[in-house]
Amino acid sequence: MKKYVWPFLALVLSYCQEKGTPPAPVEPTPAPRQIAWQELEYYGFLHFNMNTFSDREWGFGDEKPEQFNPTELDARQWAKVASEAGMKGLIITAKHHDGFVLWPSAYTEHSVKNSPWKDGKGDLIKDLSEACKEYGLKFGIYYSPWDRNHPDYGKPEYITYMRNQLTELLTNYGEIFEVWFDGANGGDGYYGGANETRKVDKLTYYNWPEVYELVRELQPNAVMFSDGGPDVRWVGNEHGEAFETNWANLMRDSVYAGMPDYPQKYAPGQENGTHWVPAETNVSIRPGWYYHTYEDHKVRSLANLVDIYYNSIGRNTSLLINFPVDTRGLIHENDEEAILKLGEKIKEDFAVNLVSQAVVTASVERGSDYQAENVQDEAYETYWSVPDGQTSGAIEIDFGKPTVFNRLLIQEYVVLGQRIKAFSLEKEVNGNWEKITEATTVGHKRILRFPDVEAQKVRVNFLDAKDVPVIAEVGIYHAPKLLLPPTTKRSTSGEVTLTAPDTDLELYYTLDGSTPTKESQAYSSPIPVNQATTLLASSYDPATEKMSDPVRLDLDLPKAGWKAIGTADMKAIDENSNSYFTSENGMLTIDLGQTIEIQGFSYMPMQARYPSGIITNFQFQVSQNGSNWETMASGEFSNIVNSPIEQLVRFDPVNTRYIRLKATKTADGNGATFGELGVLTK
Numbered sequence: 001m002k003k004y005v006w007p008f009l010a011l012v013l014s015y016c017q018e019k020g021t022p023p024a025p026v027e028p029t030p031a032p033r034q035i036a037w038q039e040l041e042y043y044g045f046l047h048f049n050m051n052t053f054s055d056r057e058w059g060f061g062d063e064k065p066e067q068f069n070p071t072e073l074d075a076r077q078w079a080k081v082a083s084e085a086g087m088k089g090l091i092i093t094a095k096h097h098d099g100f101v102l103w104p105s106a107y108t109e110h111s112v113k114n115s116p117w118k119d120g121k122g123d124l125i126k127d128l129s130e131a132c133k134e135y136g137l138k139f140g141i142y143y144s145p146w147d148r149n150h151p152d153y154g155k156p157e158y159i160t161y162m163r164n165q166l167t168e169l170l171t172n173y174g175e176i177f178e179v180w181f182d183g184a185n186g187g188d189g190y191y192g193g194a195n196e197t198r199k200v201d202k203l204t205y206y207n208w209p210e211v212y213e214l215v216r217e218l219q220p221n222a223v224m225f226s227d228g229g230p231d232v233r234w235v236g237n238e239h240g241e242a243f244e245t246n247w248a249n250l251m252r253d254s255v256y257a258g259m260p261d262y263p264q265k266y267a268p269g270q271e272n273g274t275h276w277v278p279a280e281t282n283v284s285i286r287p288g289w290y291y292h293t294y295e296d297h298k299v300r301s302l303a304n305l306v307d308i309y310y311n312s313i314g315r316n317t318s319l320l321i322n323f324p325v326d327t328r329g330l331i332h333e334n335d336e337e338a339i340l341k342l343g344e345k346i347k348e349d350f351a352v353n354l355v356s357q358a359v360v361t362a363s364v365e366r367g368s369d370y371q372a373e374n375v376q377d378e379a380y381e382t383y384w385s386v387p388d389g390q391t392s393g394a395i396e397i398d399f400g401k402p403t404v405f406n407r408l409l410i411q412e413y414v415v416l417g418q419r420i421k422a423f424s425l426e427k428e429v430n431g432n433w434e435k436i437t438e439a440t441t442v443g444h445k446r447i448l449r450f451p452d453v454e455a456q457k458v459r460v461n462f463l464d465a466k467d468v469p470v471i472a473e474v475g476i477y478h479a480p481k482l483l484l485p486p487t488t489k490r491s492t493s494g495e496v497t498l499t500a501p502d503t504d505l506e507l508y509y510t511l512d513g514s515t516p517t518k519e520s521q522a523y524s525s526p527i528p529v530n531q532a533t534t535l536l537a538s539s540y541d542p543a544t545e546k547m548s549d550p551v552r553l554d555l556d557l558p559k560a561g562w563k564a565i566g567t568a569d570m571k572a573i574d575e576n577s578n579s580y581f582t583s584e585n586g587m588l589t590i591d592l593g594q595t596i597e598i599q600g601f602s603y604m605p606m607q608a609r610y611p612s613g614i615i616t617n618f619q620f621q622v623s624q625n626g627s628n629w630e631t632m633a634s635g636e637f638s639n640i641v642n643s644p645i646e647q648l649v650r651f652d653p654v655n656t657r658y659i660r661l662k663a664t665k666t667a668d669g670n671g672a673t674f675g676e677l678g679v680l681t682k
């Protein structure tokens, strides 16, 4: 028998060598709960609480439970929208800084139990946890450590209160996938009537290690988010953009919530970070986190949302998009439309992975278990790797025929740690490799966008890594153009510049009110518009022969010869509605430079996030000499505060050289502001 053993062992050994052995992990590595979390990638935030009804972003803490009064609250609608949008979970503001809680907590009266909603019998945390279950979504909790309502905030008693409430939340509502601890902390507040400023030591006050222990004990599978983890960290801004170089590794012990230098220093992670703390990008679909009617027209555009997707999920973070649920208790229809469009666009972009049908080979392989084909099987658990000691290697992809593409997606198998430091994508041209694009880190997922490229053979070159590259997936896609109308800008001399929303698009326009077609005027340089004109413009994708919806501009006289009287500030007539003029005497007088016939005027209110001096009641006057004035119109701009869009007022034709818009009342009593003032001549 013995004489057979050695050859058998040799055979086994060579078989193993052929198959290869798994690479050793590079620490830090993710915990199982973090691996489960990273697969979710995309989930929704719900800011809905007292601020929804007080119309604020941060309540002071002196609000009354009676104010919380949604009329059509439907948590199932939230879950339905999120699931149709492709999201995998929802996180709700169970308690925000103002301290009001959405469940009937036994530890406070500042709760839905004392509100008119469902006669005080409601429990929104329960309703949402059930709705999430019904729609197959994970359920998460936002809990603000800062509490501007609680009398004991700042004292040790409050820490007991916080632990009691967390215990309720993490015990009574089933599985929680993420607990979100906000970093905003301490300051002035109501504090049970004390009305004072209370500062806390952010590092020690909450006794975080014990809070973490409690969460682990009650929800062992939940990840905890805060500025610096412990499980998931903040991306460092609220506009939806991760750093291009982004490590999941973090010097976690040097970080605490609310650190002033966090956004620059720690938000990108650190190559040599000690702990696995991947980033999450949190961003609202509107300017505010909470609902304000006056932001109904400020929902992010599809182009912006698509950028956010690529700049977050495509840069190794998860994406948490916020819905400011409205006072009815519903996700507003504008927000719903926007998020569903994003979902459709992303589906379309990644519909066909061109790598799955291609021939994939590698410059070097660790063994047959780690062969190149593993990157094209769409199975995260299998991966390509190289022999120990090597920190580079290339994957070659042969499509079999010239193929057009514009997206590269790479996933590292980060269960063994994040490694890649530099990589590039190249195409073969007459036997030579030419660079298409390059980048640094990969992590769980990296997506690069670039203009259309045609090639039969491409190569992903992993140029540098912390240890052997371990690549789970490589995808190449041809995303259809984002067929949006062009953006427009008019100069004071009247010229309109059109900008395409994506590369390789053609632009067409009309000046007669008709819908643009391929037979319309092709755009090549700024369009002069010297009189009242309707301009319609569309983008056209020659690859798909599709035309976008048109953008429509109702333009009037250019403002080049105009002058504001009594001020050097021309911001109300600069064709830029994002700048504004503040008047000291409540009015704005313009010299039109010549006598013209006008039939009305336009007023664009100030467009800033927190506008002031919006004119609600007005008088509009004309004058031939600048001293005798005739009133042509007066009245109110209805609903202008809630919907601060351009206001048009018409009257009988009149010849005039000077015009004047007078505020007889502004919304907040502050000095009248003017985003833009114009005339209507048609």
Ligand code: FUL
Residues within 6 Å of the ligand: 057, 058, 182, 183, 184, 282, 289
């Ligand atoms: C911030 C908070 O102060 C905002 O109100 C919002 O909740 C956002 C998600 O986090 O720190």
